[in-house]
Amino acid sequence: MARTKEFDPDAVLERALDLFWRRGYEATSMADLVEHLGIGRASLYATFGGKHDLYVKALERYVQIRDPNPIEMLSQPGPALPAVRTLVERYTEESIRDRDRRGCMIVNAATELLPDDEPVARLVETSWTSLETALTTALIRARAQGEISAEADPRALARFVLVFLQGLRVMGKGHGDPARLRDAAAQALATLR
Amino acid sequence: MARTKEFDPDAVLERALDLFWRRGYEATSMADLVEHLGIGRASLYATFGGKHDLYVKALERYVQIRDPNPIEMLSQPGPALPAVRTLVERYTEESIRDRDRRGCMIVNAATELLPDDEPVARLVETSWTSLETALTTALIRARAQGEISAEADPRALARFVLVFLQGLRVMGKGHGDPARLRDAAAQALATLR
DNA sequence: CTCTTACTAGAACGAACGGTCAAGAATAAG
DNA sequence: CTTATTCTTGACCGTTCGTTCTAGTAAGAG
Incomplete structure (x- = not known):
């Protein structure tokens, strides 16, 4: 050797x-x-x-190592809706707090390297899809447990939250009023009840 | 000469x-x-x-030249809420249709060059702020005309739409299911009624 | 200890980078 | 027509790019 x-x-x-x-x-x-x-x-x-x-x-x-780990957060037993709400809130606060404004590396990778870079595109798509799946799962659970309306569409709601979260991460790159993101998140969360 | x-x-x-x-x-x-x-x-x-x-x-x-011009769209006389809804729908369809997946150049600029590039940061912030203002103005009008609840917070709603739109533009970079963005937009629009 | 193997450090590679410069060409004022 | 000024062309600048290569070094197998 x-x-x-x-x-x-x-x-x-x-x-x-x-x-x-x-x-x-x-x-x-x-x-x-x-x-x-x-x-x-x-x-x-x-x-x-x-x-x-x-x-x-x-x-x-x-x-793998990002914190908060959204998949893990959404997989806890018990009430599911609070987990979703906490997730949105944590993304919001992290976007605001992030001192050196690195943003989300997946978002950064997507905007810089897509659509030409296929390995990166696969990673980005996988990341988004798994988050969408985790959100959908949680919202199905929330509906079954009567936390949201029986008429709600869990997958559509999950997709909505997913897109909103990416928006948060983009706008966290700016150094605008923190209230902007907090207001936006509050309105988004108002949808989930 | x-x-x-x-x-x-x-x-x-x-x-x-x-x-x-x-x-x-x-x-x-x-x-x-x-x-x-x-x-x-x-x-x-x-x-x-x-x-x-x-x-x-x-x-x-x-x-200056981007189409659709959101400020112009939101400044039309008459009902204000449909203009907001149309704006969201057009962003959605444009994100989906965009064949070469360039995305939104403001978003691309923000994720690539912020926070270090000050001239670009100013442009990005100006763009976002003016869109927020236009949305707020339209939603105030919508509230005054009874198109949305009298208890609604126009600025918070505007910020919500603003963030959501940026999310759309990011995820338009992926080549995932178009239904993803359409579902998300439908849920976002459900908030505005 | 010897040999083999994979490591480390750093020089070196051609290509591409952003930017400049010198010379010629075109235009309008006088 | 002459002249002054600004444009165009394309060679050229030093630097930095991502990558490779060459020596020399450390460690386990026999």
Whole structure:
């Protein structure tokens, strides 16, 4: 056998994620990454492949480790509607609080790289679809438990919340009045009762 | 005096807009622009300044000429609520129809260049604020004309619609089921009655 | 200890980047 | 027609891009 790695690939990947998240794909150079990651250029290429491979891996990691984890939040037992409401509220507060205004990396990736970048497109679509599914599941449960009207359309409501959340993440990039997002969220939540 | 320009700067600017809109800021090179614009490199620099100046001017142009023009749509006399509903529907259909999935250039600019790029941040904020104002104005009118409940909060509703519209534009970048956006819009519109 | 293997550091690669410059061409004032 | 001014063309600038290559180094197998 041979020499062992001197760094933890997972830790390095998260540092790469940090940079790509903040600056986007094109605006982040391999030189930036080498400097920020603390490993050699060749080690970077040997471990993760080229720039695009690294970006895709970082984006995959983002989906895994992001907090709040919406799927998990919506899967708790008990009343389902409060979970949805809390989710919207947490997205809102996170969009407002986010000091360096990185926004949502999925949204950033979608607007920068779609529609031409297929690997990224797949990741984005998967992320959105799984959130839609989780929301739909929760809302079906909410309807069954009498938390929302029996006539409500869970999937359509889920899609509505999904789209609204993406809007929150975009507008969180601005440095406008925090009340703007809070007002918007309050109105969106008024739909869910 | 001296020689006259051989090209129409406005027409050239719109060609630049086309490219920046499709590919974003970083991914569009000056070489791409020179080729696509049909004018010399030096003419480009002499007329518009550097790459960033050109981008900002293209973005300004985008705000001016975009169709549908939301401000205009919301300023028509008569019933105000249908105008708001039509606006949401047109954004939805445009997000779905948009064949080359360029999305909204304001959204693209916000996610790619904010928060560091101040000139772009100003443009984005102005665009969003003016749309919010137009929506608020229309909804105040709708309330006065009895089209929505007297207890409704026009500004909060406007902010809600504003955020939702940005979400539409983001998710239009994906190539998912068109029904997703239509369902979402239908639910959002259900709020406005 | 020796050998093999995979690691690290950093120089080096051609290509592409944004931007500038020099020379010639066209136009309007005098 | 002459002249002054601004345009166009295209070569050219140094820098930075993503990527590869070359040495040298560390560690387990035999």
